[in-house]
Amino acid sequence: MDKQTNQRGWLLVLPVVVIVAFSAILPLMTVVNYSVQDTFGNNQFFWNGVGWFSELLDPRSELGARFLEALWRNLLFSAIVLAIEIPLGVLVALAMPRQGWTVAFCLVVMALPLLIPWNVVGTIWQIFARSDIGLLGAAVNALGLDYNYTRDSFAAWATVVVMDVWHWTSLVALLAYAGLKAIPEPFYQAARIDGASRWAVFRTIQLPKMQRVLIIAVLLRFMDSFMIYTEPFVVTGGGPGNSTTFLSIDLVKLALGQFDLGKAAAMSIVYNLIILALCWVFWTVMTKDSDARGVR
Amino acid sequence: MARIDLVDLAHTYLARATSAADFAVKPMTRAWRHGGAYALLGPSGCGKTTLLNIISGLIAPSRGRVQFDGRDVTALPTERRNIAQVFQFPVIYDTLTVYENLAFPLRNRGTDRGTIDARVREIAQLLDLSGALDHRARGLTADVKQKVSLGRGLVRSDVAAILFDEPLTVIDPHLKLQLRAMLKQLHRQLDLTMIYVTHDQTEALTFADEVVVMYEGEVVQAGTPEELFERPAHTFVGWFIGSPGMNLLPCRIDGTAAVVGGHRIGLGRRYAALPADRRVELGVRPEYTILAGLNGGLPVRVRRVDDLGRVRIAKVELAGHPVAAIVPDGLAIDGEEAAIALDSNRLHVYADGHLVAPAEA
Helix, strand or coil: HHHHHHHHHHHHHHHHHHHHHHHHHHHHHHHHHHHHHECCCCCCCCCCCCCCCCCCCCCCCCCHHHHHHHHHHHHHHHHHHHHHHEEEHHHHHHHHCCHHHHHHHHHHHHHHHCCCHHHHHHHHHHHHHHCCHHHHHHHHHHHCCCCCCCHHHHHHHHHHHHHHHHHHHHHHHHHHHHHHCCCCCHHHHHHHCCCCCCCHHHHHHHHHHHHHHHHCCCCCHHHHHHCCHHHHHHHHCCCCCCCCCCHHHHHHHHHCCCCCCCHHHHHHHHHHHHHHHHHHHHHHHCCCCEEECCCC | CCCCCEEEEEEEECCCCCHHHHHEEEEEEECCCCEEEEEEEEECCCCCCHHHHHCCCCCCCCCEEECCCCCCCCCCCCCCCCCCCCCCCCCCCCEEHHHHHHHHHHHHHHCCHHHHHHHHHHHHHHCCCHHHCCCCCCCCCCHHHHHHHHHHHHHCCCCCEEEEEECCCCCCCCHHHHHHHHHHHHHCCCEEEEEEEECHHHHHHCCCCEEEEEECEEEEEEECHHHHHHHCHHHHHHCCCCCCEEEEECCECCCCCEECCEEEECCCCCCCCCCCCCCCEEEECCCHEECCCHHHHEEEEEEEEEECCCCCCEEECCCCCEEEECCCCCCCCCEEEEEEEEEEEEHCCCEEEEEEEEECC
């Protein structure tokens, strides 16, 4: 009887298996397939073993150097973005009202940037930051600062970072706000009776209670910023030079610009593994402290 | 020292209160003497937590004054009142150790290290927490957490009153008893005023010297457990305290007797005539309502008999009104017909819920 039940169980998970196979496993296998072959077009493929991987991971090769550069660039970008968005998001959440009609208003305003398609965000900023006709770009130039993101790599970086902060700080703020709202009132009352300062309340109550949502926020923002493609592609196209060519932009250049499918496939796999590994590290480090997870 | 006076105090959560029903706490003047153990008893939503929060300063009253030893503290923020509060759900600072939790109120007030250390160890000793001082507070059980939050109140040497807001709600039954005993002991040991909010009459009656019963924002009676039992000032007290609650029979007063559905019940005292538009009830505790054989008193119809182990309670009907009565040992109940005898010294007359004093003895 038990045996029978188990067999039917397999049948029930079959749809999921099929969906996952088509959406994840098969495409991934295609990439794996490409990564071990070379092609000169015409659908002719030649076995290349781990050739692409060893070239990619060797910083002395042209491909390796290029990959490493894009990797560092991307890590720096993620670090800057996290360092700004997490504290800023928490600050915004702390400043948001707890009750009244302003709550709904704030939530709607905060959610707006999250609802805009990524390439639209890119287009908005591409125009907004232009030094000739863009409101921001022209204003900054009018103040006497030389700002042109198509010429100057610092300006390009600043534009991309500010754009990401504008786009995604809301997400962190909303998550942090949800965490704050979940703190029962007596915690604040007890803190008042204990004579706690604003800072002590933040340190001993709010931050620990927000810890779990902040872990989620850090993970989401890290993964997203590490995979960023659309917005910088629309605004700077990876330039000037290669200065804002992040990993995914580089990957697309390699795969679709140069049609180096093998190299690009190898790069995708390594890229993917790096994200997985970094997320695992983040998760382990950040949850190490909470020995009794799930217990309030 | 802390004698707490509430002077003409009232509170409403509404911006503009129009009727008495809008008040969570209706106007009251009340004194809590220094060193007393009080229980604030009442059903959910009767305003007891609001009253507590007003005393501790978490809520500013809409009206009236709060005085500590004659000093007006109404405008004083909670951290500057010498009061501590323990909440329904244990409030602890998760990321701190038990030691740091206990030291927290002192550190916030800038007490020096040596004093803090001595004081924390002393209180830990008192609460039997010495062994747990280095533990992270997060992993503790609910009862230990509650002790820690009590400890945070006791650790301040200036604290003269501790307010408890249903502190044992989330504690296991067998630990409740222990903690309650500990609270009583602490009250004797330390010279503190304690106000204990609860909706559990057992908790209130065992903890307090004086029980203050609240109902719909009003204090309906304050007294010793015995007074509440023997002479409820309000039908709510009669019903809320005691298990089962007091029997209440709609009646008409006729001189020295109450008339319930055609039966005259002697009151032993003369009452003045009451206006016809008032709801008049005769109250008597089940403990003083004894079931008897057929001709033993007022004829009743037996509906059910509950054996509570220690005592048997009969649910009967007197002229259509439900009454609970004690079944004496050895009395066999045969059929539905029986009678009840009421102790005439324990009868109370209520008009619109409030106890009516007899006109003469």
